[in-house]
Amino acid sequence: MLSALLALALPVVTAFITPDAIWGNNCVRANRGIYCFGGLQPGPTISTKMYHLDISTSWDSTAPPWSDLSDSNSSTTVPAINSAFAGASTLSDHSNILVNGGSTAPDLTAVSSSTAQFDTRTNTWSVPVISDRSLKQSRYYHSLLSDGQGRIWIWGGRDTEQYYNTWAVMDTTTWSISYPEIPNAPGPRIQHTATMVPDGKIIIIGGLTYSRNVTDPLGGQILNPVSMADLLLFDMATAKWTNLTAGGNVPAPRREHTSVLSRDSSSIIVFGGGDPRFNNVNMNDVFVLNLTSLLWSSPSTSNEPPPPRKSHQAILVKDSMLIMFGNNGEDSAYNDVHIMDTSTWSWKTQYDINDDEPKDTESMGSSAGANNQHVMSLQAELATKALFGSIILASALAIIGLICLIGNIISYHRTKSRQRKSEAFDNVLSENYLQDIRELIRMGTLHSQLHSSMTPQKPDLEDDISSQKPNEQDSLP
Numbered sequence: 001m002l003s004a005l006l007a008l009a010l011p012v013v014t015a016f017i018t019p020d021a022i023w024g025n026n027c028v029r030a031n032r033g034i035y036c037f038g039g040l041q042p043g044p045t046i047s048t049k050m051y052h053l054d055i056s057t058s059w060d061s062t063a064p065p066w067s068d069l070s071d072s073n074s075s076t077t078v079p080a081i082n083s084a085f086a087g088a089s090t091l092s093d094h095s096n097i098l099v100n101g102g103s104t105a106p107d108l109t110a111v112s113s114s115t116a117q118f119d120t121r122t123n124t125w126s127v128p129v130i131s132d133r134s135l136k137q138s139r140y141y142h143s144l145l146s147d148g149q150g151r152i153w154i155w156g157g158r159d160t161e162q163y164y165n166t167w168a169v170m171d172t173t174t175w176s177i178s179y180p181e182i183p184n185a186p187g188p189r190i191q192h193t194a195t196m197v198p199d200g201k202i203i204i205i206g207g208l209t210y211s212r213n214v215t216d217p218l219g220g221q222i223l224n225p226v227s228m229a230d231l232l233l234f235d236m237a238t239a240k241w242t243n244l245t246a247g248g249n250v251p252a253p254r255r256e257h258t259s260v261l262s263r264d265s266s267s268i269i270v271f272g273g274g275d276p277r278f279n280n281v282n283m284n285d286v287f288v289l290n291l292t293s294l295l296w297s298s299p300s301t302s303n304e305p306p307p308p309r310k311s312h313q314a315i316l317v318k319d320s321m322l323i324m325f326g327n328n329g330e331d332s333a334y335n336d337v338h339i340m341d342t343s344t345w346s347w348k349t350q351y352d353i354n355d356d357e358p359k360d361t362e363s364m365g366s367s368a369g370a371n372n373q374h375v376m377s378l379q380a381e382l383a384t385k386a387l388f389g390s391i392i393l394a395s396a397l398a399i400i401g402l403i404c405l406i407g408n409i410i411s412y413h414r415t416k417s418r419q420r421k422s423e424a425f426d427n428v429l430s431e432n433y434l435q436d437i438r439e440l441i442r443m444g445t446l447h448s449q450l451h452s453s454m455t456p457q458k459p460d461l462e463d464d465i466s467s468q469k470p471n472e473q474d475s476l477p
């Protein structure tokens, strides 16, 4: 009897894995899971892994039900996901994930020109044939959002030669791309966040802007921190930029933080990020931007927060904000999952699908407010599944629970041993970070030199993918 149950339960237990410690990867929610892929791992090397986290069952954060999709099907390892700091979003069908760009070199000296699509129903990648000049828009450190109507909005970021403040809009119904020219565009931006908020608007928060070095009499351009009070609003319907000024308890400036839209779509929740002064100081604080009053506040949180980090991932499922992966600058990367209950502002260890069901709107990742019906029916489905599951498995649960506990202990020890191993990479990692910073500074200097030595040309509008306005610099004192 026991061995029969053991045989039944074992595949379940052994299917769960501990993911590699990674930063700069992409995690998106689609169907009943969270899909994470790419990124950097200590070494540093580009991760070729794709992980799936089941959010249709309850679990404890000491043993999240991760599985490794890159092991299960060789078709998941298309080159497109083998990049770090890419842009990714779930399409409006909530089943397909679109990934664009990223850096394909651990030292960030190469940029991917790929756009690839992952179908979560078949677990297969495909590479759409995109007409037009998409190759000229290869970027990393950019933002990518799906508008819920088949369009993908790509903004900011950089390649090996320049920083961008331009939009690339990909139509996934025709696989064409356009580069709208928007007046009064803000300066180029990297390591920011872009959040889709109600009424077809996008809010850009934080990061670094490529702008004038105020202490340089020659007017050189460098990467400057952006105040968290200075927000950018983009209206997709009117294609207009607006400068917003937020007040209240304004967070410290940061880069490579995360921003998620709250469950009721009334605020944006920011977690962590790195100090923009390249000093390896990272944060683990929580700030809330009220979208009505444009006031920042810092809720007092309870229980143990995650260790400070940047280049992590955050996904809101109902009231739970899941914080995953990331980099802590001095130590190493993380492979943990932390859960913030955004209704009580407490960090908790239990992810519970039986948390109160939403009555009204629920957002699916970056495609905010779209397809509530789909979300509602999904929840009904999950509830039914949970009910029948518990009746059928009631007698076996205790034994499986025991086996899971053993699995947890094994997995915990495995995590611990991995953490110990990764500590050996500390010095290498810090060095990589210094290289990254040096490279950023070098590129900034190089680029401004390039621009001041170049005669400004009148660019072909369609071809003008440059984020720079060569004349602007000349007019500066």
Ligand SMILES: *[C@@H]1O[C@H](CO)[C@@H](O)[C@H](O)[C@H]1NC(C)=O
Pocket: 072, 073, 074, 075, 122, 123, 124
């Ligand atoms: C693996 O990929 C093939 C297509 O190449 C697909 O038909 C199949 O369902 C996939 N298998 C799994 C387990 O996802």
Ligand SMILES: *[C@@H]1O[C@H](CO)[C@@H](O)[C@H](O)[C@H]1NC(C)=O
Pocket: 183, 184, 185, 186, 241, 242, 243
């Ligand atoms: C926002 O402010 C910047 C700098 O102050 C300016 O260059 C830009 O034109 C402003 N944008 C709009 C839409 O007013």
Ligand SMILES: *[C@@H]1O[C@H](CO)[C@@H](O)[C@H](O)[C@H]1NC(C)=O
Pocket: 213, 214, 215, 216, 217, 222, 223, 441, 445
């Ligand atoms: C800004 O300009 C000053 C003066 O030329 C220079 O010392 C400083 O290094 C520059 N900052 C950066 C980040 O290049």
Ligand SMILES: *[C@@H]1O[C@H](CO)[C@@H](O)[C@H](O)[C@H]1NC(C)=O
Pocket: 266, 290, 291, 292, 293
């Ligand atoms: C956000 O601001 C509005 C307007 O001041 C206020 O009515 C609302 O209660 C605030 N929301 C929260 C969650 O504090």
